[in-house]
Structures are given as C-alpha cells and as structure tokens.
Amino acid sequence: MTAQGARAILGPQSSVESAFVADLATRAEVPVVSFSATSPSVCASAAPFFARAALSDAAQAGAVAALATYFGWRRVVPIYQDDDYGAAFVPFLVDALTAARAEVPYRCALPGGASKDAVAAAMYRLESEQTRAFVVHARPALAELVFATAVEAGMMARGYAWVITDGLTGLLGSIHPPQGVIGLVPYAPATPRLRDVRRRWARKFMREHRDADPAQAEMGCYALWAYDAAWAVASAAERLGPSDLSSPPGLVGGRSGPTDLSGLGRSTSGEKFLAAITNTTFDGLGGRFELVDGELAAPAFRVVNIMEDAKERSLGFWTPKHGLHRRLGGGASASNSGLAPVIWPDESTVVPIGWVQPTSGRKLRVAVPGDVDPGYGPIVHLDVDPATNRTVAGGFVIEVFEAAVRLLPYALPFEYVSVSSMPYDRLVEKVGNGDLDAAVADITITANRSQHVDFTLPYMSSGIAMVVPMRDQRSTRAWVFLKPLRYDLWLVSFVFLIFTGFVVWAVEHRVNGEFRGPPYYQIGTLLYFGFSTLVFAHRENLKSNLSRFVVVVWVFVVLILQSSYTASLTSMLTVPQLEPAIRDYASLWLGADKVGIMNNSFMRVSMTRSGFPPSRLRPYRAAHSFHEALLDGTIGAIVDETPYLRLFLKAYCDNFTKTAQTNKTGGFGFAFPKGSPYVADLSRAILNLTESDGMSAIERKWFGDAEGCAAQGSPFTSDSLSFASFWGLFLVTGATSLLCCAVHLATFLVVERRWIWEVASAPHVPLKGRIWMLLKRFDHKDLSSHTFRTKDGGAGGGSVAGRSANGAGAAHIAAGSPLSVSNHTYDMSEWSFDAPSPAPASATGESVELAAGDEAAAEVAAAPNPNLSCDQTDTGNLAGN
Incomplete structure (x- = not known):
C-alpha cells in the first residue's frame, strides 16, 4: 500500500490473514475484497473497508439446523477446528440448533495440528457417548484425519449421521469423505458461461498437471468466488476511471517507511473505490454477485450425499425462505417438500435417530412411589418379590410405560426404584437435579413442575371434579x-x-x-x-x-x-329423586362444608391460590378415609382429579356421585431430566398406543368399562313438563x-244472507246498530234445525197456543218496528229485540208451537211493511225471537 500504491487488495485466502489485513486496510482506507475468508469473526461491521465476496460460515448454520429438524435429531455434536476459522462458526450453529429444538450436549474442539492419537482419543470418547449425529467444520487436513479415525472407531456404521460444511464439500476433488456423509455446498446456476469456463479451466489444468486426478480440475465454490471478486474489482475500477485511481501513488500523510504500521497514511480514493465495489452487481459464475452490508448475499445451498470415490449425489436444496425442498423454484407443494432418500453410512437407508443408549451398561433408574393406598392400586402399586428381593411394579401407569418402552426403536434397560413418603413436587425436583433418571407415576403435568423436568405427552387425560353425597329431593310441599x-x-x-x-x-x-x-x-x-x-x-x-x-x-x-x-x-x-347435595363448585365455595383432598396433592396449592379458605381443606391418604368422612359428615365433598374419583366411585358408589368437571389439568405424564432424548421417543410411542387399541385395552383392564356401578344407577330427576313437548x-x-267454528259461521252467513242484506241496506241505521242486530240474530234459536221439530213434522219445543187457522203462518213486524216507517229516527227503545219471532206454519196447515220459555208473540200489524222487499217469513225472522 505504501510502496506500490495499491488502491485495493484482493485476498488474502485465510481468515487469520484477512483479520490482520482488514485492520491495516481500515487504517489506510484501502478496500480489501476477500473470496475465501469465511469466518464470521471478520466482518464489515468491525472493519468498514473489508468486503467479503464469499459466503460467511454463519449462512449455513440454518441449513444444518434444518437437517437436524428434518431427520429428527435432537442432539448434535459439532467437531470443529479450534482456531478462528472453526470456533467463530460454533456460536451461530448452536443458536440455530437451539432454535430448532436440538441440543448440543458437548463440543469436540481439535487443534489444527492435532496428532492422530489425539484425534483418535477424541473419537473414542464420542463413541462412548449417546449422540450419534455430528457436524464437521474443519480444514481439509484435519477433516481427513477425523474421518480416518472415525472409521477405525466404528463410527461410520449404521446409526451414525455425519454432516460436513461447504468448506469441505467444495473441495471434494481434494478430500475423500467416507460414503454416507451429507454435505452442504453453495448453489451455482449451471449457465453456459459457467460450463465454458469450467471446460477451459479443466483443459488448462490437465495440460499443466498431466499426472493429476481429473477430479482435482473441478472448479469449487472458492474458485468461482475468486473469479467473481476479480471481476467486481475490475468493473468498479473501470467505472471510476483513471482520474480517481492514478495520482498520487501510495498513501497520503504517511510519516515513515512501509514497515512502520503506526505511521500509515490514508488513501485518497479508498472510499470511492469501496463504494464502487459494494454497488457492483452482476450475474457471475457463482450466481448473483451482490454485496449486502459488505457480505455476499446468501443464495441457496445444495444438499448432497457423498457416495463412493467422493462422488456427490444431489438430495435437494435449502433456502432461508422455503427451507428444504427437492427442486429449486418448484414451490412449496407436498411433492417438492423434503429431500430425496439418503444412503447413510454402511449403505443403510434407515434414518439414524441421532442418539442411542450409552454403552456403559448402567440401567435407567426409574422412580416409582412405594406407599400408594390400596384403593388406588389400579393406578400404580409397588411390591417386593420376597424370593428375589426384586422390586415389582404394576398398575395402569406401569403397564403404559412398559408398553411404550417396547415400542422404542432401541433397547432401553431400566430398573424401578421405590420412593416412599415423598410428595410429587419433591420427586420431580430430584429427577430434575439428576438424582433419579426418570419418574413413572401418576404425576400431573403442571406449569411449576415443568420448570424442573421435561414431561412426555400425557398418557391419561385428567381434570378436577367433585364427589358429593346424594340426597333424596322428593318434595313434600302442599303445592x-x-x-x-x-x-x-x-x-x-x-x-x-x-x-x-x-x-x-x-x-x-x-x-x-x-x-x-x-x-x-x-x-x-x-x-x-x-x-x-x-x-x-x-x-x-x-x-x-x-x-x-x-x-x-x-x-x-x-x-x-x-x-x-x-x-x-x-x-x-x-320414586326417590337423588340429587347432589352440592351441585357445583360455586355452591361449595359459598357454603361452609369441609372439603377432602388427597394428601401431598397439588390440589391444596391450587385451591388456596384461587382463594379457597385453607381452613376448610382436610387431607386424607386412603380411599376408605374419604368414604368414612363423607358418611359421618366430616367433609361435604371430595375435590380431586378425575382418575382418582373414578376409582373411588367404583369402590364406593352407593349414594355418591361425581359432579361436572370444573377445569382441566395437564394430565398424567412421565418425568425426565431437562433435555432428555427419551421424552420425544416415549411421547411418540404413547401416541402410537393411543391411536391403536393398546391404550384402551390397558385402561379397560385396570379401570373397567363403566365409571359407576349397578347399585347406584343414574340419579333420577323429574323435570316439569313444558309446552314444548305438547x-x-x-x-x-x-x-x-277454528275450522269447525269457521264452517259454522259460514253456514250461518249463507242461510241468513237475505236478512243480512236487508239489514245492511236499511237506511238511517248506524254501524253499531247493525252489528248489534247481527249478534242478536246469531244468538236466536235456529228453529229450522231438526232438533226443534216434532215427530209429526212440525216445529217442536213447547205447548203454547197455535197460529191462525188459515195456516198462512206469516209473522209480521210489530207496528212499532223502526223498519215500518220510511223516515224513522234511530232509538234503541223502539227496537223490539225481545219480541219472539213467530215460527212459520207447516205446509200442511198444522198448528205451530212456540218454544218453551219464550214470551207470547207481540201483536202484529194488519198490513205488511211496504218498505221491505221480502216475504213474510223473512220479515218475521227479522222481527225478533
């Protein structure tokens, strides 16, 4: 920079050299463009004049985590070179794996110049541990040594998984990883230009190195990045022109010679040149060249399977946006998701689980409560075989655990350890502290307990409910x-x-x-x-x-x-009407009855936390103690989880009932220390049991088919009958x-239509009077009905004087009728509504009798009313009853 007047520096190759050169270039304000320094420790944020034309190692941490998630590896061990190149990558890898819910139980750091014995000792130590998924991030020389000793240690067999980063995958022509390894390599589009450059490079390389392996002539990602970096610097210099890059040579402001680092001057064109380089974008050999914050934008990664003779087989791609998929640009369809089948070490096609039982031979110490009341024995019980002095466990919980263990893809040796007189909260803490390997019991999953241990999926659902006595509620009230x-x-x-x-x-x-x-x-x-x-x-x-x-x-x-x-x-x-003495939790809260709870149960903390008075809680250990307390009235209810109440009612079902569930709990689960790999495997086994008939068969075996008993039956309730039922x-x-009434009214209107017409047409009669006349007409007898006829054909009904001898049978309107006068003023007193209407004589001239109870017919006028155009019979019917 001082002697030759360098305007920019292309390189250096290693991350250690890049850190030193970047520091000098920043002081002198000379741009440094590196195509091989991939360590995240060197970045533009620390050295503003540093630009990375290669991918940072941190970019592939997400791809490794995606592989762990896809294959179900819950533990991954990084094997890395203990220098700036390897150590700077591990924090990014650990963060990505943690976000993917994978644990890094330990790390294997190897010095760059480690001997074969040191590497072999590290490999044998890893082989004795449980993890079987490894990520190798090292220089080619150390990586070759790692794989050689891994083969000798038997770690390239079935059940092992190995992943190498792009620093090794990109140099497959120089190194030869064993078959079955998965590698990551940056994706470079296969353009015609790239194929032409690779062909010309291979021809030139083989001409100069006739005895070399043709695989060494392959251009890796570093060669492509170097080509694109040189192209970017040349393009930026061309855009600036000679005026900005020519004079003066060297650095301005320097106080001494080229070896005096403290006296470096400052480049006059550095900022412009750096801006021109970072703003340069083009489609290069390695893909799209674009610097974002001084870093090459992360493209897609190819996921490859290393085959025999270091040949690679494409499995798919990984992108930060879409994750793993088989074809690039194929969308997020189901057919494009995931990877192609992998051939693992030892030519296995079975996906390694990434973890196995340690080979130390120590059995898993499983804690089981040893002081369970016999009334709750179907849930869990523990006995000691006197012949062998061996602890034998049984019950629903134990059978579910052993059935789940049998479904694991590996052998899990374990032994039961009896723990007595220990609250479950304390038992969970001992498991979390590592004093015990697991706890298999009726342990309820709670938020507080999950802070100390990891629980499997619940193998039995649970909730909080009440058991209360039944009371005969037959009413003796007067009403x-x-x-x-x-x-x-x-x-x-x-x-x-x-x-x-x-x-x-x-x-x-x-x-x-x-x-x-x-x-x-x-x-x-x-x-x-x-x-x-x-x-x-x-x-x-x-x-x-x-x-x-x-x-x-x-x-x-x-x-x-x-x-x-x-x-x-x-x-x-x-019929006895049995109803709960306490209907719901609100009634229990407002009452004064004592409440029975299980001794050492979390119910005391849960109820007191919700505000229930602690003085009303009565703890008991045995089911018969609850029964006696309910019978003598010491407690008014039992509040506990539904599995215990189910067993209680099975044993003591007379005159007791379980009310509706008040709230749900997390259910029963098996407890393991934090980060235990058994949790996921046993959870998957529990799901398989639940989806099959296995879980139902175990439950029927220990709890039976019904929750109650025949002696109790179902509580009888007789609800009042409502209108909705009838x-x-x-x-x-x-x-x-309504239909019959309508038919009768229609018949009346048809029969009396002429009379109704006369009333409706009568002048000077108000509406009120017409309605009143119609109602009176409807109230009169229907003398034409057969019910008023005598046996000889005449109208019957009473023995009163007959009609006139001439048999005319004509009834006339009384002389005072308002309808007999053409100009009559309406007066209610002038209407003879009470006068009976004479019945017409029979056609044979026989006498007609009036109905019994009617008054004598009023005296009729000598002549008919000329104003009514109706016959005498109709007029007579109009006159009244």
Whole structure:
C-alpha cells in the first residue's frame, strides 16, 4: 500500500490473514475484497473497508439446523477446528440448533495440528457417548484425519449421521469423505458461461498437471468466488476511471517507511473505490454477485450425499425462505417438500435417530412411589418379590410405560426404584437435579413442575371434579301437585280449555236448549263444559256434528295431558329423586362444608391460590378415609382429579356421585431430566398406543368399562313438563276448533244472507246498530234445525197456543218496528229485540208451537211493511225471537 500504491487488495485466502489485513486496510482506507475468508469473526461491521465476496460460515448454520429438524435429531455434536476459522462458526450453529429444538450436549474442539492419537482419543470418547449425529467444520487436513479415525472407531456404521460444511464439500476433488456423509455446498446456476469456463479451466489444468486426478480440475465454490471478486474489482475500477485511481501513488500523510504500521497514511480514493465495489452487481459464475452490508448475499445451498470415490449425489436444496425442498423454484407443494432418500453410512437407508443408549451398561433408574393406598392400586402399586428381593411394579401407569418402552426403536434397560413418603413436587425436583433418571407415576403435568423436568405427552387425560353425597329431593310441599307441569303448559291448557268451551257453545247454542238461557247461565255452562272435559265428566247432549268433532279431538289431547301429568306426579311423590347435595363448585365455595383432598396433592396449592379458605381443606391418604368422612359428615365433598374419583366411585358408589368437571389439568405424564432424548421417543410411542387399541385395552383392564356401578344407577330427576313437548297436540286441537267454528259461521252467513242484506241496506241505521242486530240474530234459536221439530213434522219445543187457522203462518213486524216507517229516527227503545219471532206454519196447515220459555208473540200489524222487499217469513225472522 505504501510502496506500490495499491488502491485495493484482493485476498488474502485465510481468515487469520484477512483479520490482520482488514485492520491495516481500515487504517489506510484501502478496500480489501476477500473470496475465501469465511469466518464470521471478520466482518464489515468491525472493519468498514473489508468486503467479503464469499459466503460467511454463519449462512449455513440454518441449513444444518434444518437437517437436524428434518431427520429428527435432537442432539448434535459439532467437531470443529479450534482456531478462528472453526470456533467463530460454533456460536451461530448452536443458536440455530437451539432454535430448532436440538441440543448440543458437548463440543469436540481439535487443534489444527492435532496428532492422530489425539484425534483418535477424541473419537473414542464420542463413541462412548449417546449422540450419534455430528457436524464437521474443519480444514481439509484435519477433516481427513477425523474421518480416518472415525472409521477405525466404528463410527461410520449404521446409526451414525455425519454432516460436513461447504468448506469441505467444495473441495471434494481434494478430500475423500467416507460414503454416507451429507454435505452442504453453495448453489451455482449451471449457465453456459459457467460450463465454458469450467471446460477451459479443466483443459488448462490437465495440460499443466498431466499426472493429476481429473477430479482435482473441478472448479469449487472458492474458485468461482475468486473469479467473481476479480471481476467486481475490475468493473468498479473501470467505472471510476483513471482520474480517481492514478495520482498520487501510495498513501497520503504517511510519516515513515512501509514497515512502520503506526505511521500509515490514508488513501485518497479508498472510499470511492469501496463504494464502487459494494454497488457492483452482476450475474457471475457463482450466481448473483451482490454485496449486502459488505457480505455476499446468501443464495441457496445444495444438499448432497457423498457416495463412493467422493462422488456427490444431489438430495435437494435449502433456502432461508422455503427451507428444504427437492427442486429449486418448484414451490412449496407436498411433492417438492423434503429431500430425496439418503444412503447413510454402511449403505443403510434407515434414518439414524441421532442418539442411542450409552454403552456403559448402567440401567435407567426409574422412580416409582412405594406407599400408594390400596384403593388406588389400579393406578400404580409397588411390591417386593420376597424370593428375589426384586422390586415389582404394576398398575395402569406401569403397564403404559412398559408398553411404550417396547415400542422404542432401541433397547432401553431400566430398573424401578421405590420412593416412599415423598410428595410429587419433591420427586420431580430430584429427577430434575439428576438424582433419579426418570419418574413413572401418576404425576400431573403442571406449569411449576415443568420448570424442573421435561414431561412426555400425557398418557391419561385428567381434570378436577367433585364427589358429593346424594340426597333424596322428593318434595313434600302442599303445592307439589302443580310441579308436573310448567307454568307455560298450565297457561296454554287453561286458554285452550276456555277456547274449546266457547267453540262448543258457539256451535250448539242455536240448536241446543242446554246451552241457552240468560247470559250468566250460558257463561257458566261454557266454563263448566270446558273444565268438566278434564275429568271426562261433561254430560251435555251435543246436537251438532261440528261440536262433536271438536270435543273428540280435545278429549284426545286431554287424555294425553292427563296421563303425562299423572305419571310425572306419581314419580315425584314415589320414586326417590337423588340429587347432589352440592351441585357445583360455586355452591361449595359459598357454603361452609369441609372439603377432602388427597394428601401431598397439588390440589391444596391450587385451591388456596384461587382463594379457597385453607381452613376448610382436610387431607386424607386412603380411599376408605374419604368414604368414612363423607358418611359421618366430616367433609361435604371430595375435590380431586378425575382418575382418582373414578376409582373411588367404583369402590364406593352407593349414594355418591361425581359432579361436572370444573377445569382441566395437564394430565398424567412421565418425568425426565431437562433435555432428555427419551421424552420425544416415549411421547411418540404413547401416541402410537393411543391411536391403536393398546391404550384402551390397558385402561379397560385396570379401570373397567363403566365409571359407576349397578347399585347406584343414574340419579333420577323429574323435570316439569313444558309446552314444548305438547305444542303439536295444541296445534291440532286449535286448528280443528277454528275450522269447525269457521264452517259454522259460514253456514250461518249463507242461510241468513237475505236478512243480512236487508239489514245492511236499511237506511238511517248506524254501524253499531247493525252489528248489534247481527249478534242478536246469531244468538236466536235456529228453529229450522231438526232438533226443534216434532215427530209429526212440525216445529217442536213447547205447548203454547197455535197460529191462525188459515195456516198462512206469516209473522209480521210489530207496528212499532223502526223498519215500518220510511223516515224513522234511530232509538234503541223502539227496537223490539225481545219480541219472539213467530215460527212459520207447516205446509200442511198444522198448528205451530212456540218454544218453551219464550214470551207470547207481540201483536202484529194488519198490513205488511211496504218498505221491505221480502216475504213474510223473512220479515218475521227479522222481527225478533
């Protein structure tokens, strides 16, 4: 820079050299463009005049994490070179794996000049651990040594997974990783220009190195980046022109010679040149060349499978946006997701799980509670075989755990360890501290416990509910007879009762003497008839078929209502109505009853945290203690998880019931230390058990098919009958009554149409008077009905004086009738509405008798009224009853 006047520096090749040169270039403000320094420790943020024309190693950390997630590796160990090149990459890798829920249990750092013995010792140490997924990030020389010793240690066998970063994959022509390794390499589009450059380079390389392996003539990613970096610097210099890059040579402001670093000057064209380089974009050999914050923009990575003789087989691609997919640009369809099948070490096609049981031979120490009450033995119990002094566990929990272990893809040796008189919170803490390897018990998954351990998926759902005594709630109140029917059904029944009586009266009163009489008498008859149908005590002789049809339908409805009422009332008074003494948690909260809880259960903390008075809580250990306390009234309810209450009711089901679940809990799960690889595998096994019939069969074995017992039955409750259950019947009877009423009214209007026309056409009669006349007409007897005829054909009904001897039978309007005068002033007193209407004589001239109870016919006028254009019979009918 000082002697030769360098305007920019292309290189250096290693990250260590790049850090030193970048520091000098920053002082001298000379741009440094590196195509091989991939360590994240050297970046533009620390050295502003440093530009990386290669991919940073941090860019591939996400791809490695995606592979771990895709293959289900929950533990990954990085093997890296312990220098600036390797150590700077590991923090980014650990962060990416942690975000992908994969653990880095330990790291294997190897010095760059490590001997074969040192590397072999490290490999044998890794082989004795549990992890079987490794990521190698080292220089080619150290990587070759790592793979050679791994083969000797048997670590390139089935069950192992190896991933190498792009620093090794890009040099497959120089190194030879074993078959089955997965590699990452930056994606370079296969353009015609790239193929031409590679062909010319290979021809030149083989001409100069005739004995070299043709694979060494392949241009790796570093060669492509070097070509693009030189092209970018040349393009930037060409755009600036000679005026900005020519004079003066060297650095301005330097105080001494070229070896005096403290006296470096400053380049006058450095900032412009750096800006020109960072703004240069083009499609290079390695893909799109574009510097973002001094770094080459991250393209896609190719995922390759190393085959025999270091040949690569493409598996797919990884991009920061779309993750792993088989074809680049194929979208996020299901057919394009994932990778092609991988051939793993030892030519295996089975995906390694990335973890195995350690070969030390130590069994997993599984804690099991040893002091479980016999009443809850079906959940978990522990016995000691006196012959072998071996701990034998049993119960639902144990059988589920052992069935899940049998489904694991590897052997899991374990032994049960009895723990007695230890609260589950303390047991969970011991597992979290490493004193125990696991806890297999009816441990409820809670937020507080999950801070200490990792739980498997719940193998049994659970919730908080209550068991309370049953009380006979049969009512002895005086008004209990009203309870079978709800108020809406009582009201509708009363309305329809009155309505049916009115319809029958309307149809019968003109033809049936039993429905006639003074108004109060007719109202009484209407009500009596309606209410008497409730007990089928109506004795009125119905004359009309319409009213008979109405009554038949109504009696059918009454029969059903009566039967339902009788059955409901009988059950209320005779059948025991068992109801919970405490209906819900709110009633328990507001009451004063003591509450029984399981000893050492989390229920005490949970209930007191929600505000329940601690003084009302009574802990018990045994199921029979709960039973005795409920019987003698010491406690009013048991609040516990549903599996325990289910067993309690199975043993003591008489006069007890379980109320609705108040809230849910996390269920029962197996506890393991944080980060244990067993959690995911056992969770998957539990899912397989649940989806198959295995879990149901185990549950039926220990809990049975039913939650209750035959002695208890189901609590009887007799709800009042409502209108919703009978609205169809009322619809039928209502429609029938309306139809019959409409037919009767239509018949009346047709028969009396001429009279109605005369009244409607009468002048000087107000509307009120016409309506009153129509109602009076409707109230009169229908003497033309067959019910008023005698056996000889005349009208019957009473023994009063006959009509005139000439048999004319004409009834005339009284002399005082307002219709007999053409210009008459309306006066209600002048209307003879009370005068009976004479019945017409029979056609044979026989005498006609008036109905009994009617008054004598008023004296009629000698001559008919000339203003009415109707015959004498119609006029007589108009005159009155």
